Amino acid sequence: MQLLPTDFLQKSVSLPVFDVRSPAEYAHAHIPQAHNLPLFENEERAAVGTCYKIHGQDAAVRLGLQIVGPKLASFVQQADTLAPQREVLMYCWRGGMRSGSMAWLLRTAGFKVCTLAGGYKAYRTHLLAAFDQPHTIVILGGKTGSGKTDILRQLAANGEQVIDLEALAHHKGSSYGGIGQAPQPSTEQFENLLYQQWAALDPSRRVWIEDESRKIGTCLLPGGLWQQMQTAKLIHLQLPKSVRIARLVREYACLPEAELLAATTRLQKRLGGQHYQAAVKALAQKDYATVADITLTYYDKAYLHGLAQRSPENLFTLEVKEDNPEKIARKLMENIF
Numbered sequence: 001m002q003l004l005p006t007d008f009l010q011k012s013v014s015l016p017v018f019d020v021r022s023p024a025e026y027a028h029a030h031i032p033q034a035h036n037l038p039l040f041e042n043e044e045r046a047a048v049g050t051c052y053k054i055h056g057q058d059a060a061v062r063l064g065l066q067i068v069g070p071k072l073a074s075f076v077q078q079a080d081t082l083a084p085q086r087e088v089l090m091y092c093w094r095g096g097m098r099s100g101s102m103a104w105l106l107r108t109a110g111f112k113v114c115t116l117a118g119g120y121k122a123y124r125t126h127l128l129a130a131f132d133q134p135h136t137i138v139i140l141g142g143k144t145g146s147g148k149t150d151i152l153r154q155l156a157a158n159g160e161q162v163i164d165l166e167a168l169a170h171h172k173g174s175s176y177g178g179i180g181q182a183p184q185p186s187t188e189q190f191e192n193l194l195y196q197q198w199a200a201l202d203p204s205r206r207v208w209i210e211d212e213s214r215k216i217g218t219c220l221l222p223g224g225l226w227q228q229m230q231t232a233k234l235i236h237l238q239l240p241k242s243v244r245i246a247r248l249v250r251e252y253a254c255l256p257e258a259e260l261l262a263a264t265t266r267l268q269k270r271l272g273g274q275h276y277q278a279a280v281k282a283l284a285q286k287d288y289a290t291v292a293d294i295t296l297t298y299y300d301k302a303y304l305h306g307l308a309q310r311s312p313e314n315l316f317t318l319e320v321k322e323d324n325p326e327k328i329a330r331k332l333m334e335n336i337f
Contacts, residue, residue, distance in 0.1 A: 002117040005126035008089060009199070011114065016083040018090045020102045021120065025093070029188035031123060032196050034091075035082050037075065039068060039098045061097075068101070075102065076109045087112040095119035124188075127195040131224030135203055139229060140332075141211035141307065142237030144174060144299040145244030145292070147325050148210045151237075154329035161207040168193045171217030174299065176263040178217055179255050190219040198225070213306075234310055235332065238319045241296065247323050248292040257283065264291065270298050 003011065012033055019026050019034040022045045026036040040048060044067050052060035079088065088111055092098035095118045103113040116123060140148050149166060156162040166172050169190055170181040178184070185193065201207055211234060214221045221229075252260065261283055268276045275294050282290035307315070318335065320328055 001114045002095065003089075003114050004117055005123050008091075008114070008116045008123075012089055016088050018079070018082070018088055018102070019120070020090060020092050020098050029186050029192055031091070031120070032193055037078055037082075037102065039092075039102055040064070064097075064101075072105060075105060079106055079109070079111060083111070086110060089114050089116070091116035091119050091123070093119050094121050127191065128222060128224065130195060130199060131222045131228075133203070133224075135198075135201060135228065136206040137228055137232035138206050138208050139211045139232050139234040140208055140237070141234045141303075142239065143244060143303050144296060145248045146237045146239050147247055147323055147328075148237070150325035151328050151332070152208060152210060154325045155208050155332065158329060158333060160333065161201055161205055163194070163197050163201075163207060163209050165194070165210060165212050165216060165221070168197075169216040169219040171219065173212055173216050174263075175266045176252060176260065179252070179259045179263060184217050184219055187218070187220045191222050194222070194225070211306075231311070231314065233314050233316065234307075236307065236315065236317045237328065238317055239323065240321065241293075241300075243321075243323050244296065245289050245292045248296075249288045252292075253286075253288040257286075260291075264295070267295060267298060271295065 009031075012031070017031055017034040018037040019030045020037050020039045021030075022038050022040055022042045023036060024042045026034075026038070030036070048060050048064050048067070051063045080086075082088075088106065090099050090103055090106075090113055092102075095116055099115045099119065103115050106113050118125075140152060142148055149164065149172075152162045152164055166177070168185075170184045171177045172181070184190075209229060209232075212221070212229075214226050261280065264271075264276070264279050264283060271279065271294065275297065279291050279294040282288075282294070318328075318331060320331070
């Protein structure tokens with residue numbers, strides 16, 4: 001039985017999902033909850049593809065059978081372990097021969113199997129279209145060091161709908177944003193993870209998202225969501241620079257000095273030679289407040305430039321004096337902007 005993406009994803013909440021593409025395809029991007037049960041390993045898939053191009057489909061199928069034959073029992077054993085209830089969902093790239101072959105094997109072994117019509121490619125088409133569906137988005141803005149991520153967490157704790165883009169991208173957006181983070185996913189996998197949260201939103205309620213550039217580290221926001229963010233209401237938090245510097249010192253002073261230096265060096269052209277040298281000297285002296293002060297000169301200008309591109313009717317300012325995410329979250333929820 002084949003399922004369209006909507007039905008497939010609904011069932012995936014309660015059933016194991018098998019991605020039967022190669023390990024390399026899976027590592028690049030996959031449906032987030034899927035287990036990799038590859039019909040072919042990377043080298044095997046390449047060999048079958050080459051055979052197809054040179055000798056045609058029949059020869060490629062025969063080679064595939066030779067490769068897969070000795071592994072049939074292993075596939076069933078793995079499926080038994082991952083799906084003891086013996087009902088699974090499955091997909092390959094286009095919903096063709098690979099998922100069809102594995103589905104046949106598992107059905108023969110007593111499993112109930114549903115495959116994804118159109119495969120992973122159809123899932124991706126469905127996913128990207130979903131970001132065009134309108135939601136009431138509220139953008140939480142503010143200069144670097146305003147504590148926006150902690151405020152988002154407080155909003156979520158208070159029952160608000162929140163998408164933390166930086167958590168999904170494993171990056172805080174700045175030159176320093178990757179320090180201490182897990183490796184970033186591919187843009188494609190970032191979109192897959194983002195869609196998982198986007199699809200779970202209640203469209204009748206607002207969703208809070210931090211003000212970001214379209215590119216977060218190496219991850220790129222999907223076009224549909226980016227367009228909605230550009231026209232959404234933005235609340236600009238205005239905190240004193242001294243308060244923001246204190247937060248940045250708390251967050252970054254504990255990180256490896258070599259990585260802080262590398263991140264500062266990446267800003268050399270933007271800071272200018274004199275400011276860059278002063279920042280490097282301060283870093284060597286562990287004067288992290290001065291480093292933050294110097295780099296904020298650049299980041300504040302860049303942020304205000306972006307802010308100026310927004311429509312004034314969608315821009316609101318909330319002035320706060322202290323770094324208190326819980327109190328700021330309450331103010332945001334209480335005020336009607």
